[in-house]
Amino acid sequence: MNNLEKKSRFYKALSETIRLSIIKHLIDKEECLCICELSKLLKKDQSVIFRHIQILKDVGIIDTCKENKFLMCCIKNKGRIREFLED
16 A cells, blocks of 8 residues: 555545544543443444444554453554644
8 A cells, every 4th residue: 555545544534523533532531441431422332433443443543452341442643643633
């Protein structure tokens, strides 16, 4: 995959309001959040949140890890993402 394709996938991942909302909630937290917490915050079903998390993970914005039965989500590089999203 060339650089333009990677950029295109990155921008497409940010093109959904719900994904930007997920990023906003994760970037403001010091600790990781589980999908169940994001589901409550965004008032969306966990399966919907999971699908959007997978898209963000595929382009390298979010990292996930399993803690017991919970899938925890964190922003990979908060500084870079904050800088990118600033007006």
